[in-house]
Amino acid sequence: MEKKSIEQLESICSQVRRDILRMVHAVNSGHPGASLGCTEFFVALYFDQMNHNPKFNMEGKGEDLFFLSNGHISPVWYSVLARSGYFPVEELKTFRKLNSRLQGHPATEEHLPGIRVASGSLGQGLSVATGAAQVKKLEKDDSTVYVLMGDGEVQEGQVWEAAMYAAHYGVDNLIATIDYNGQQIDGPTREVMDLKDLKAKWEAFGWEVMETRQGNDMKAVLAGLEKAKELSRKGKPVLNLLYSDMGYGVDFMVGSHKWHGVAPNDEQLASALGQLPETLGDY
Amino acid sequence: MSLDLKFTYSEKKDTRSGFGDGLLEAGRKNPEVVALCADLIGSLKMGAFQKEFPERFFQTGIAEANMIGLAAGMATAGKIPFTGTFANFSTGRVYDQIRQSVAYSEKNVKIAASHAGLTLGEDGATHQILEDVGMMKMLPNMTVINPCDYNQTKAATLAVVDHEGPVYLRFGRPSWPIFTPADQKFEIGKAWKMIDGKDVTIFATGHLVWEAVVAEAVLRAEGISAEVINIHTIKPLDEEAILESVKKTGCAVSAEEHQINGGLGDSIAQTLIRHNPAPLEYVGVNDSFGESGTPTQLMEKYGLNAVSIVKAAKRALERK
Numbered sequence: 296m297e298k299k300s301i302e303q304l305e306s307i308c309s310q311v312r313r314d315i316l317r318m319v320h321a322v323n324s325g326h327p328g329a330s331l332g333c334t335e336f337f338v339a340l341y342f343d344q345m346n347h348n349p350k351f352n353m354e355g356k357g358e359d360l361f362f363l364s365n366g367h368i369s370p371v372w373y374s375v376l377a378r379s380g381y382f383p384v385e386e387l388k389t390f391r392k393l394n395s396r397l398q399g400h401p402a403t404e405e406h407l408p409g410i411r412v413a414s415g416s417l418g419q420g421l422s423v424a425t426g427a428a429q430v431k432k433l434e435k436d437d438s439t440v441y442v443l444m445g446d447g448e449v450q451e452g453q454v455w456e457a458a459m460y461a462a463h464y465g466v467d468n469l470i471a472t473i474d475y476n477g478q479q480i481d482g483p484t485r486e487v488m489d490l491k492d493l494k495a496k497w498e499a500f501g502w503e504v505m506e507t508r509q510g511n512d513m514k515a516v517l518a519g520l521e522k523a524k525e526l527s528r529k530g531k532p533v534l535n536l537l538y539s540d541m542g543y544g545v546d547f548m549v550g551s552h553k554w555h556g557v558a559p560n561d562e563q564l565a566s567a568l569g570q571l572p573e574t575l576g577d578y
Numbered sequence: 579m580s581l582d583l584k585f586t587y588s589e590k591k592d593t594r595s596g597f598g599d600g601l602l603e604a605g606r607k608n609p610e611v612v613a614l615c616a617d618l619i620g621s622l623k624m625g626a627f628q629k630e631f632p633e634r635f636f637q638t639g640i641a642e643a644n645m646i647g648l649a650a651g652m653a654t655a656g657k658i659p660f661t662g663t664f665a666n667f668s669t670g671r672v673y674d675q676i677r678q679s680v681a682y683s684e685k686n687v688k689i690a691a692s693h694a695g696l697t698l699g700e701d702g703a704t705h706q707i708l709e710d711v712g713m714m715k716m717l718p719n720m721t722v723i724n725p726c727d728y729n730q731t732k733a734a735t736l737a738v739v740d741h742e743g744p745v746y747l748r749f750g751r752p753s754w755p756i757f758t759p760a761d762q763k764f765e766i767g768k769a770w771k772m773i774d775g776k777d778v779t780i781f782a783t784g785h786l787v788w789e790a791v792v793a794e795a796v797l798r799a800e801g802i803s804a805e806v807i808n809i810h811t812i813k814p815l816d817e818e819a820i821l822e823s824v825k826k827t828g829c830a831v832s833a834e835e836h837q838i839n840g841g842l843g844d845s846i847a848q849t850l851i852r853h854n855p856a857p858l859e860y861v862g863v864n865d866s867f868g869e870s871g872t873p874t875q876l877m878e879k880y881g882l883n884a885v886s887i888v889k890a891a892k893r894a895l896e897r898k
Contacts, residue, residue, distance in 0.1 A: 353654065354654070354655055354656040355655070356655075356656070360655075362651075402682065402683075403682075403683045403684060404682065404683075404684065411654050411683075412650055412651070412654060412679055412683045412685070413678050413679065413682045413683045414678070415678065416674050416677075416678045418643075419643075419647050419650075419674075419675055419678060419679050420647075421647070422643070422644045422645075422646070422647020422648050422650070422651065422675075422679075423647045423648070423650050423651035423654065423679055424651060425644075425647075425648055425651060426647065426648035426649060426650060426651025426652040426653075426654070426655070426659075427651035427652065427654050427655045428651075429636070429648070429651075429652065430651070430652050430655035430656065430657055431655065433612075433633060433634070434655075452643070453641075453643040453644055453647065453675070456639075456641035456643055456644035457644045457647065457648075459639070459641070460638060460639065460641065460644055460648070463639075464636075
């Protein structure tokens with residue numbers, strides 16, 4: 296794959312954001328907030344960082360793997376998978392509709408290329424990714440396993456079981472990212488259930504922790520993922536704290552938990568799309 | 579009175595040892611087999627596998643939810659993982675993890691669950707799960723197996739390796755008669771008619787199969803001809819074998835170390851009611867928790883032994 300420029304990657308982001316908004320608008324449901332906030336991260340992974348094959352194979356031997364633990368941000372993942380060739384872009388219009396492969400939360404039962412495990416019930420993805428990463432180590436496969444979690448999600452106890460385990464076994468081909476947007480359904484994480492010092496917590500669990508302070512700046516996101524890769528394979532799993540803004544890219548959505556799981560109406564959609572140039576052609 | 583048993587035994591052993599020995603053999607036969615255990619290596623008899631295949635064995639600590647997720651990830655990457663802990667912590671504690679990451683995601687994970695039921699004994703009701711079969715059989719894509727003795731558990735362990743898809747393999751703690759052959763062929767989903775009869779059918783699973791064998795001899799001594807069918811696979815259920823037998827006998831007893839609600843008997847009742855309504859009596863735990871005691875005492879108190887099966891068979895016969 297030819298290396299894309301920052302401008303090219305940013306232009307893909309604009310289209311992905313359009314896809315997200317149009318998908319959730321069409322069915323008046325889904326989760327636009329963190330989907331918009333994680334767009335740079337997904338585009339950076341699939342169009343620059345990961346060694347992956349859109350001719351999907353479940354086991355993914357010799358490939359980097361990505362697991363989405365916070366499955367509710369499926370719109371951004373579906374868009375990026377389609378835009379990177381896993382399935383036809385037109386299929387995005389079936390999102391959340393009857394008989395679709397694009398379930399509300401990602402699933403494997405309909406055999407959508409790119410999805411390796413169902414997610415949606417929170418807290419499970421880090422365990423799954425760790426298991427897959429251990430198999431890669433066992434088989435001397437020098438690929439990287441990535442996983443994304445929400446920040447509210449780390450309130451789930453299983454996350455910490457997996458954190459303890461991955462450090463104990465030195466699963467250092469694992470790069471976990473937390474979408475650190477400070478919001479969850481019922482409000483700011485600080486008010487709902489304060490995460491306190493996440494960096495110190497993960498360090499105390501034995502992880503190599505790094506921060507991507509500007510999670511919606513393509514250059515910073517790429518630099519963060521490069522750094523994460525450098526820190527990997529040194530005996531510790533790597534945690535990337537990605538400071539993102541929920542709803543980024545749309546002025547009336549940015550920074551608010553109110554758009555966690557609410558779709559824009561016709562007027563709002565028009566306004567939002569007006570802020571995001573159509574760069575690759577709408578589906 | 580000495581009973582004329584159709585199956586006999588010369589040795590007793592725990593079914594969990596059948597699992598442990600089966601796992602070791604499976605590891606030797608298939609390099610993709612890996613095993614995980616949540617701090618119960620000795621109880622699950624996984625030590626031999628761990629010793630021979632240290633790189634393929636993963637101690638997870640007391641963290642069952644993570645263990646199920648890890649296994650799903652390992653299966654995704656092509657391995658055949660066995661998770662090992664008590665039946666209680668293999669099901670209720672991790673139901674959502676099994677539901678989403680294993681069953682719905684169609685992962686080739688084998689959930690090995692020991693110390694199921696009352697025969698766990700003295701530890702009491704916190705550990706004596708009697709609802710696990712119900713939980714597991716409700717999950718789409720899940721196969722549920724409950725073998726009856728050491729030999730059958732070992733054969734089942736080997737058989738599930740060659741079966742693609744999630745499996746719940748349930749076994750227990752107590753020393754139990756070994757009355758089935760070591761060289762048996764274990765066919766998932768295929769009931770085994772152990773004893774022919776014509777008056778009443780006893781469908782039994784797990785430890786209760788032995789009790790059914792004893793009950794058959796008692797009934798025969800009283801002039802009642804009982805058929806004994808070993809239902810080692812509760813899901814998928816061998817409906818054909820069930821219907822064929824009840825068509826002949828006209829009534830049945832189900833026997834299991836589980837709640838009546840959601841157990842094998844429930845599945846048999848569903849089959850009969852749809853195709854051939856016939857009297858069915860349940861031998862199982864009647865909507866209660868267990869308690870501390872020896873396995874024998876508990877099986878007697880909760881009505882899960884040969885005596886209870888004999889009584890149930892007579893009740894079924896009266897209703898014909």
